[in-house]
Amino acid sequence: MKVWAIANQKGGVGKTTTTVSIAGLLSLKGSKTLMVDLDPHGSLTAYFGYNPDKVELGVYALFQDKNVPMSSLIQPTEFDNLALLPSSLALATVDRQVGAQEGMGLVIARALNSVREEFDHILIDCPPMLGVAMVNALAACTHLIIPVQTEFLALQGLERMVRTLTMIMKARNETLPYTIVPTMFDKRTKASVQSLEFLQAQYRSRLSGALIPVDTQFRDASRAGVPLPLKAPRSRGSTAYEILVEELLNPVTMG
Amino acid sequence: MKVWAIANQKGGVGKTTTTVSIAGLLSLKGSKTLMVDLDPHGSLTAYFGYNPDKVELGVYALFQDKNVPMSSLIQPTEFDNLALLPSSLALATVDRQVGAQEGMGLVIARALNSVREEFDHILIDCPPMLGVAMVNALAACTHLIIPVQTEFLALQGLERMVRTLTMIMKARNETLPYTIVPTMFDKRTKASVQSLEFLQAQYRSRLSGALIPVDTQFRDASRAGVPLPLKAPRSRGSTAYEILVEELLNPVTMG
Numbered sequence: 001m002k003v004w005a006i007a008n009q010k011g012g013v014g015k016t017t018t019t020v021s022i023a024g025l026l027s028l029k030g031s032k033t034l035m036v037d038l039d040p041h042g043s044l045t046a047y048f049g050y051n052p053d054k055v056e057l058g059v060y061a062l063f064q065d066k067n068v069p070m071s072s073l074i075q076p077t078e079f080d081n082l083a084l085l086p087s088s089l090a091l092a093t094v095d096r097q098v099g100a101q102e103g104m105g106l107v108i109a110r111a112l113n114s115v116r117e118e119f120d121h122i123l124i125d126c127p128p129m130l131g132v133a134m135v136n137a138l139a140a141c142t143h144l145i146i147p148v149q150t151e152f153l154a155l156q157g158l159e160r161m162v163r164t165l166t167m168i169m170k171a172r173n174e175t176l177p178y179t180i181v182p183t184m185f186d187k188r189t190k191a192s193v194q195s196l197e198f199l200q201a202q203y204r205s206r207l208s209g210a211l212i213p214v215d216t217q218f219r220d221a222s223r224a225g226v227p228l229p230l231k232a233p234r235s236r237g238s239t240a241y242e243i244l245v246e247e248l249l250n251p252v253t254m255g
Numbered sequence: 256m257k258v259w260a261i262a263n264q265k266g267g268v269g270k271t272t273t274t275v276s277i278a279g280l281l282s283l284k285g286s287k288t289l290m291v292d293l294d295p296h297g298s299l300t301a302y303f304g305y306n307p308d309k310v311e312l313g314v315y316a317l318f319q320d321k322n323v324p325m326s327s328l329i330q331p332t333e334f335d336n337l338a339l340l341p342s343s344l345a346l347a348t349v350d351r352q353v354g355a356q357e358g359m360g361l362v363i364a365r366a367l368n369s370v371r372e373e374f375d376h377i378l379i380d381c382p383p384m385l386g387v388a389m390v391n392a393l394a395a396c397t398h399l400i401i402p403v404q405t406e407f408l409a410l411q412g413l414e415r416m417v418r419t420l421t422m423i424m425k426a427r428n429e430t431l432p433y434t435i436v437p438t439m440f441d442k443r444t445k446a447s448v449q450s451l452e453f454l455q456a457q458y459r460s461r462l463s464g465a466l467i468p469v470d471t472q473f474r475d476a477s478r479a480g481v482p483l484p485l486k487a488p489r490s491r492g493s494t495a496y497e498i499l500v501e502e503l504l505n506p507v508t509m510g
């Protein structure tokens with residue numbers, strides 16, 4: 001079972017869109033796929049038609065009672081091979097409540113381990129902050145995916161964030177493989193082209209060969225609650241994510 | 256002195272861009288303006304050329320020692336009438352460290368009160384989460400600005416967030432005036448047009464008349480570290496923010 005965490009402290013860079021697109025493609029290939037929503041704002045949960053307000057037992061329940069069965073938390077989606085562990089609002093309080101307690105960094109890793117026979121791939125969508133949820137995602141994943149918008153504000157702090165993430169992993173005596181995915185690329189904007197050049201120079205070995213373009217069909221897909229690869233498989237956005245999935249499944253092909 | 260907080264739990268909706276654009280316009284009008292960066296990721300700080308990594312005394316110092324003088328924290332920018340209280344990385348730990356302590360919701364309000372003679376307007380840029388920083392911003396501000404991207408994922412949770420924000424204010428026996436600002440509007444995308452129609456129907460009295468369009472010049476401005484109204488005053492983006500500033504300065508013209 002592979003577990004991919006999709007994380008970036010910068011907001012709005014395409015974390016949820018990347019999670020949904022990869023999960024959609026994997027489910028089409030027949031892979032039993034689980035999506036986990038660790039963002040208290042619940043974009044991923046809302047994308048698939050659930051209301052984070054109304055979710056009684058969501059991922060937060062795992063932080064309150066480690067023995068709550070995953071089977072009571074995991075929800076179906078209308079798509080074959082695609083299930084969801086929804087977020088709940090209370091997740092916004094987890095840092096204040098459990099932040100200082102021992103062992104709260106392994107809650108998600110333990111819970112996902114208990115379902116390793118049921119799923120081939122698990123994708124964890126992270127909130128835009130470095131907190132308890134992110135630490136849990138890093139501990140639970142086998143590979144980290146960092147979407148980075150190709151523009152100046154999104155490049156700020158990338159270096160620092162990568163350092164912080166690798167520091168968290170070092171404390172666990174592990175090195176975590178990560179891939180940086182350039183998103184919302186717009187070849188007509190100088191700032192976008194120069195940002196890509198910066199990423200190619202600074203992160204050559206970690207940068208995905210997949211370049212996700214600006215594609216307005218992502219907005220339509222999220223309105224319809226359908227992953228873009230299922231709604232418009234030949235769209236520019238979907239084709240770009242196919243390259244990423246190919247790389248992730250066959251690491252040798254990377255840049 | 257007016258204090259405006261710019262907040263939304265959803266990431267990437269244009270909080271920092273709104274803060275910078277309004278601050279730029281106010282400084283051009285001769286208003287002594289302070290920008291406060293409450294986001295540990297430090298986009299606002301980086302926008303004006305400071306490295307959040309290297310900031311020794313940033314806004315976090317106020318949470319550690321309430322008596323630290325603001326004069327030792329406030330930094331100049333290269334623009335007249337525009338100063339910055341920078342973020343620092345340690346701000347990411349404030350929820351875990353002080354979240355449960357009494358009275359930590361008024362740290363920023365107290366600090367801004369101490370400089371009320373020096374500034375005409377203060378703008379607080381918030382992180383994409385509902386935590387201690389946001390509670391401080393709500394307590395310190397006289398008006399709340401909520402940028403909302405005109406697309407489905409950004410509309411999700413808006414209702415809930417507005418309810419949460421007004422609940423936090425009620426606990427202080429106050430009603431907080433707020434304005435919703437539609438951002439990144441793209442009239443060519445059905446999803447964008449329908450999102451705007453939804454906002455007009457649901458939030459009529461709170462919705463700004465200013466409709467911020469998608470404008471690639473924002474990316475160039477952030478790369479140059481210059482507020483768009485100073486770099487390209489006749490751009491679509493800058494003109495739209497002028498309407499917003501006009502409304503905020505003369506509330507009678509709204510909605």
Ligand SMILES: Nc1ncnc2c1ncn2[C@@H]1O[C@H](COP(=O)(O)OP(=O)(O)OP(=O)(O)O)[C@@H](O)[C@H]1O
Nearest residue numbers: 011012013014015016017128184213214215265266
């Ligand atoms: N390649 C793309 N082209 C155009 N729009 C995109 C693209 N990727 C994402 N978007 C849009 O950009 C917005 C932000 O994307 P998304 O919500 O996935 O980011 P995020 O990083 O998950 O945000 P948050 O920090 O709030 O979790 C959404 O409206 C989404 O539809």
Ligand SMILES: Nc1ncnc2c1ncn2[C@@H]1O[C@H](COP(=O)(O)OP(=O)(O)OP(=O)(O)O)[C@@H](O)[C@H]1O
Nearest residue numbers: 010011266267268269270271272383439468469470
């Ligand atoms: N009207 C607009 N048109 C085009 N691009 C925009 C517009 N407003 C903001 N942007 C761009 O969108 C990106 C996100 O904006 P910004 O960083 O201001 O959002 P934010 O809400 O502050 O994000 P965070 O949640 O990380 O704090 C930036 O690259 C910015 O340049």
Ligand SMILES: [Mg+2]
Nearest residue numbers: 015016039043
């Ligand atoms: Mg998201």
Ligand SMILES: [Mg+2]
Nearest residue numbers: 270271294298
């Ligand atoms: Mg911001």
